[in-house]
Amino acid sequence: MSISLDENLQRIQLSAEAFAEEFLEPIAADLDRSGNFPRALIAELARQQLLALPVVKHAGFTAHVATLQTLAKSCPAVAAIVNNHALAAHAIFKWGSDSQKFAHVAALVQGEQLGALAIHEATGANALTGTISNGKITLAGKKRFVRNAGVADLYVAYATIGTSFSAVIVPAKTPGLSAGTAYPTMGLRGCPVADITFTNVVLEDSFLLGSAAENPSILAELLAAHAAGEGAITAGIGKAAAKHAANAARHRVQFGHPIASLQAIQQLLAEIATDTHLAALGIRHAAQLIDDGAPFLVESAMIKSFLGRFGQKILIDAIQVEGGMGICETAPPHFEGALPLARLFRDIAGTTLLDSPADFPEAAIAAAL
Amino acid sequence: MNLITVEQTEIQQAAKAFVAQNIIPKAAEYDKSGAFHAFLLEAAKPSKIFGMAVPKSFGGLEYSPLTQALVLEEWGYGCCGMATTLAASILSMESVMLAGTDAQKKQFYTPLLNGKIGAFALTEPSAGSDVGGGKTTAVKTAAGYTINGSKCWITNGGIAQVFIIFAQTDPKAGVKGISAFIMERGTPGFSVGDEEDKLGLRSSNTVFLRLEDVKIPASSLLGKAGDGMKIAMQTLDLARPAIGALAVGLAQRALDDCVAHVHERFPGKPFPGQALQFKLADMRIQIEAARQVLHHMMALREAGKPFSEESAMSKTFATDVAMNVTTTALRLMGSAGYTSGAAKLMRDAKVMQIYEGTNQIQRLVIARAVLARPKVTAPEKALAK
Numbered sequence: 131m132s133i134s135l136d137e138n139l140q141r142i143q144l145s146a147e148a149f150a151e152e153f154l155e156p157i158a159a160d161l162d163r164s165g166n167f168p169r170a171l172i173a174e175l176a177r178q179q180l181l182a183l184p185v186v187k188h189a190g191f192t193a194h195v196a197t198l199q200t201l202a203k204s205c206p207a208v209a210a211i212v213n214n215h216a217l218a219a220h221a222i223f224k225w226g227s228d229s230q231k232f233a234h235v236a237a238l239v240q241g242e243q244l245g246a247l248a249i250h251e252a253t254g255a256n257a258l259t260g261t262i263s264n265g266k267i268t269l270a271g272k273k274r275f276v277r278n279a280g281v282a283d284l285y286v287a288y289a290t291i292g293t294s295f296s297a298v299i300v301p302a303k304t305p306g307l308s309a310g311t312a313y314p315t316m317g318l319r320g321c322p323v324a325d326i327t328f329t330n331v332v333l334e335d336s337f338l339l340g341s342a343a344e345n346p347s348i349l350a351e352l353l354a355a356h357a358a359g360e361g362a363i364t365a366g367i368g369k370a371a372a373k374h375a376a377n378a379a380r381h382r383v384q385f386g387h388p389i390a391s392l393q394a395i396q397q398l399l400a401e402i403a404t405d406t407h408l409a410a411l412g413i414r415h416a417a418q419l420i421d422d423g424a425p426f427l428v429e430s431a432m433i434k435s436f437l438g439r440f441g442q443k444i445l446i447d448a449i450q451v452e453g454g455m456g457i458c459e460t461a462p463p464h465f466e467g468a469l470p471l472a473r474l475f476r477d478i479a480g481t482t483l484l485d486s487p488a489d490f491p492e493a494a495i496a497a498a499l
Numbered sequence: 500m501n502l503i504t505v506e507q508t509e510i511q512q513a514a515k516a517f518v519a520q521n522i523i524p525k526a527a528e529y530d531k532s533g534a535f536h537a538f539l540l541e542a543a544k545p546s547k548i549f550g551m552a553v554p555k556s557f558g559g560l561e562y563s564p565l566t567q568a569l570v571l572e573e574w575g576y577g578c579c580g581m582a583t584t585l586a587a588s589i590l591s592m593e594s595v596m597l598a599g600t601d602a603q604k605k606q607f608y609t610p611l612l613n614g615k616i617g618a619f620a621l622t623e624p625s626a627g628s629d630v631g632g633g634k635t636t637a638v639k640t641a642a643g644y645t646i647n648g649s650k651c652w653i654t655n656g657g658i659a660q661v662f663i664i665f666a667q668t669d670p671k672a673g674v675k676g677i678s679a680f681i682m683e684r685g686t687p688g689f690s691v692g693d694e695e696d697k698l699g700l701r702s703s704n705t706v707f708l709r710l711e712d713v714k715i716p717a718s719s720l721l722g723k724a725g726d727g728m729k730i731a732m733q734t735l736d737l738a739r740p741a742i743g744a745l746a747v748g749l750a751q752r753a754l755d756d757c758v759a760h761v762h763e764r765f766p767g768k769p770f771p772g773q774a775l776q777f778k779l780a781d782m783r784i785q786i787e788a789a790r791q792v793l794h795h796m797m798a799l800r801e802a803g804k805p806f807s808e809e810s811a812m813s814k815t816f817a818t819d820v821a822m823n824v825t826t827t828a829l830r831l832m833g834s835a836g837y838t839s840g841a842a843k844l845m846r847d848a849k850v851m852q853i854y855e856g857t858n859q860i861q862r863l864v865i866a867r868a869v870l871a872r873p874k875v876t877a878p879e880k881a882l883a884k
Contacts, residue, residue, distance in 0.1 A: 250834065253764060275834035313834075314531075316842035323838060384629035394859050442826045449698075449849055453627055453857060454652050457850050459696040464624060464651070464707065472698035475849060479829060480837055487761045487831045490774045 135196065142193045145178055146200040154204035159460075161207055162473050165312070165319040167281045171208055172215075176241025181212060182219040184355075184420075185235055191355065191417040195362035199410065202366025206477040207320035209366065213359035214277045214321070217352060218245025218286045222299065225340040225348050230299060234284065246282035247356065248273035248300075248326050249349070250485065258328055260291040260298070262335055267291070267298060269306075269331040279324035280309035286339060287326070288349060297339035297348060306331040317476030353485075354430035355420055361413045361433040364441045364481045367474050368406030371448035374471060375399060378452040389451075398447045405440040412436065428498045434491040441482035445475040502794075507566050514573035517546065522577030529580065529702035530843050533694075535658060536581050536702045543585075544614035552589050552596070553608045564797040568744040572790070575748025579847040582745045583703040584616060587654035590738035590855070591617030594663045594679060597737070598722035598730050603681055610660040618659035619738075620650040620708055621731055627652075628860050630731060631674035635710060637666035639724075643716040644668075644680065646688075649709050654854070656706040657691045660684050664710070665731060668724045677727030680719045688713035699846035700854075735856060736810045737800075742855050743793045743817035746848070750786045750817075750824040753844045754779070757828035760835060778831065782824045789817040808868040811861040818858060821848040 135143060153174055161168055175181045180201075183194040194216055201209040219238040222230055222245075237243040250273060251257050258271035269289055276285065285300045285307075300307060306329045312322040340348050376399055379390035389395045412433050419426035449456035449471050456471045484491075503511070521542045529536045543549060551567055553559020562570065567589070574582035588611060595607040611617060626632035635648025646666050650656070662682045669676030682689065692707030722730055758779065765771055796809040825845040829836040836842060852858050 254766070275838070313838035316837050316846075323834065383625075384627060384632065389628075394862070438830060442830070446822055446826070446849060446852075450852060450857070450859070453853055454622075457698040457853060459698055462651075462695055462707065463693055475698060476842070476846070479842065479845065482830060483833045483837055484830055486833055487757075487764055487775050488771055489833070490772060492774065 135192075138188045139193050139196065142180070142183070142189060143196055143200065146180055146197040149175065149178055149180060150201055150204040154201060154208055158205040158207075159468070159470070159473065161205065161320040162317075163319075165322075167322055168208060168211075168320055169281070172211070172241050172244060175208075175212065176239070179239075181241050182216045182239045184216050184220040185223040186239060190421040191358070192414070192421050195358060195413050195417040198359055198362040199366035199369070199413075202363040203370040205320075206363050206367050206474070206481065207318045209363045210318045210321040210360075210480070211278055213356065213363065214247055215245045215282075217356045217359065218247055218282075218284065220355065221247075221286045221297065221339060221348065221352055225297075225344065226299075227336070229336065230339065234299070243283040244278060244281060246276055246278035246285050247352065248276045248279075248285045248287035249353070250275045251288075252325070258287065258289040260289040260296070262291060265335050267333045267335050267337065269298065269300070269328040269333070271328055273326045273328075275313070275323055276309075276326050277321055277323050279326055280312060280322050285326060286352075287328075289328075291338075292342075294342040294345055295349065296342060296345050298333065299337045299339055300328075300331065300333065304331050304333060316479050317473070318480040350427060354416075354427045357430050357434045357491075358413055358416045358420070358426075360481045361409060361416075361430075361437055364437050364444075364478060365406055365410040365413060367478045367481070368402065368409065368441075368444040371445055371471060371474050371478075372399065372402045372406060375402065375448040375451040375456075378455065382453070395451055398451050402444050402447055405436075405444055409433065409437055409440070428494055431491040431494040435495065437482050438484070438491070441478055442475075445471065445478045449475055503565070503569065507569060510562070510566055511569045511573065513546070514548075514570040517543070517548075518573050518577035522574065522581050526578035526581065527840055527843070530578070531701075533696060533701040535704045536584070537658075539581055539584065540614050540616065547612055549585060549588055549614070549616060550608065550612040552592060553611060554596075557604060557608045558612050559608060564740070564800045565794060568740060568793055568797050571741050571744035572748040572751070575745030576752045577748075578702075579745050579749050579851065580700040580702040582748070583700050584655060584658075586738070586741040586745055587618065587703075588616040588659070589741060590734065591619040591655075591659070591661070591663050593737040594619065594721060594730050594734040595681070597733050598679065598726060599681075602718070603721065606683075607661050607681060615660035616655050616658060617661045617663070618653055618655035619663045619734065620653045620656065621663075621665045622650060622652045624649065624651050628857055630728065631677070633665065633667060633677070635664075635666040636670060637668050637678060637680060639668065639717075640714070643714065643719065646680070646682075646710045646713040646715065649692075649707065651707050652695070652854070653706055653708050655704055656708050657694060657704045663721070663734075665727050666710075668727075672725065674728040675725050677731070678724045679721040679727040679730045680715060681721060682713065682715055682719065686713055686715060697850060699843070699848070699850040701846075736807045739810045739814035739855055739861075740793055740796050740800075742851055743789065743796075743813040746814075746817035746821035746851050747786060747790045747793060749844055749848060749851070750782070750789065750821040753821075753825040753828040753841065754782045754786060756841055756844070757782070757831055757836075760832045760841075764835075775831070778827055782827060785820040785824060789813075789820040792816050808865055811856075811864040814855065815858045815861040815865070818848065818851040822852055824848075 416429040550559040
């Protein structure tokens, strides 16, 4: 595996870096405070061709994960919006019919439509179910914890239709679909999370995505590709945290020396950098496999397993290095400079979650062995 | 087997009831706003719980160290932000208990028995882990002392009635030139700066203090001039297990919330997969081990044995356990945890690895003790068999 980026990817990378510096750095703290969906940024991301890289020619997942990592260094919430949107675009691009692609792919790339995945199942009788008759699908029930909920123009929603768990493209304006109030999330604020309720939502059966036979593998691939994206955001957060913590350690003087000269601090910084670097390599590898059309479910599960163990630890340790200043949400008057670690600590919790207590990425890895 | 006495069980149950009624229902609201939970001082006043460490001869409850730990664990279970107010107030009075005269004890304890609290002001911008790096000075005058300087990260600083202030009386002598003083709120020249906007323990009051020509009588000096560092270190030895107790309660809460979520998510399925079962078991093991390290430390203290190393172990282990357990619980609870109170537990735990001496400083204390012991070699003959 080559880890150098080709010329085209380098160009995308430079553009993502410039975007993050110009548009994300200045607003990240305010976005976290307000939690308001940053609509203007989505248009700008689209203008710079960064919004749905998995479906862009000469780009793909390698470019997508590199971009997510770069965006996340400055503002993980925006990277999370992009990942959820891009995965919806990817699903339609890869498994959609020609007419579905015609209706949505270009619009998703250009930011005229915003996409979301509605996969997380409500328990018991609230689960989303559908029936098909006379060429119409009727959907009723709920999807929980949908990211980009309420702001998306279309949802790739999973519903139990007959005996299969099938994907349906549901435009947000379809009568009967409603997004609940956004949850007060711990982190990634600005990327709204809410439940979506379907009350007798009726669509033509042409809105079904993929065949019933294909659907289980579509879901597995979609979740795995989404996890690779979340991993890239986690790695981006880790890189930002490492840089900030190292800088803090160089400037904080205790016992007559910068604390960066202490082995206990060097140990923490080195582990942060090591875990982040190894995760980034694993993610880059998984993205390459997706672009090559090779199996990647195990590699994606490895990212989820690795970051499940080390993801939050990166920020636990980064804050430990900075000490009291690390837990400040806003810089006190006697401090000059930015204090992003408290925000990143909350953000990284949002990218390393399991789907449910029974979610066990290690099962796929063990099975492959 | 119940290892605590009937009386301790009653006190524990009373604390549990107080927490269920007053703390748990309000925790989320105060965490969100970050405003100080002033109602708590009124609610706790009749029980004199803020005076639970005050000797009976001064009108206090005189709970034993272990009994205090039981109460603090319950408070930590409810909300570590609110519990920190209690723990930090007790921390401040430990200094007086160690070095105060009877008159000083009366001066300091009386407010604590009447719905008011204390604060311990040691840390400065230049003196965090490096306690000796402080720049606040106390100059001896004919009338007493004049204090100038600033203090930061002072828990209860904006609310407290009585303070322990550390200042240099002999700056050339370094740590041996530090002295401890009692100061009351309202002393001219003393002012409270901005409140910190924190990741966790959000409703606990944490402020910057300014001391500008603060004049206090000579009778405010605790112990002798130059005793400050010794008093500070002994106070922290006594007080750190309180943070351990809060952390045990916090971790127990995270496990309980996680288990409740598992039952809710998989109704009618008492035993989920082994991967999940083992994670829950590991959480349980860690919490119980942290609780026992704490209780052992309190038993040493009650028996009059040295406990400095165990004190550092207790704070470090319990807060690291709280961090691990809350992180695992939140991850397992997924989006449901991330959008609910479980997120608060994790934010609170992070602060606890830092305050009252970072866990790195505790490790230095423990490592020094380990390396100072005489070399131990295994008996060769026994091994040869």
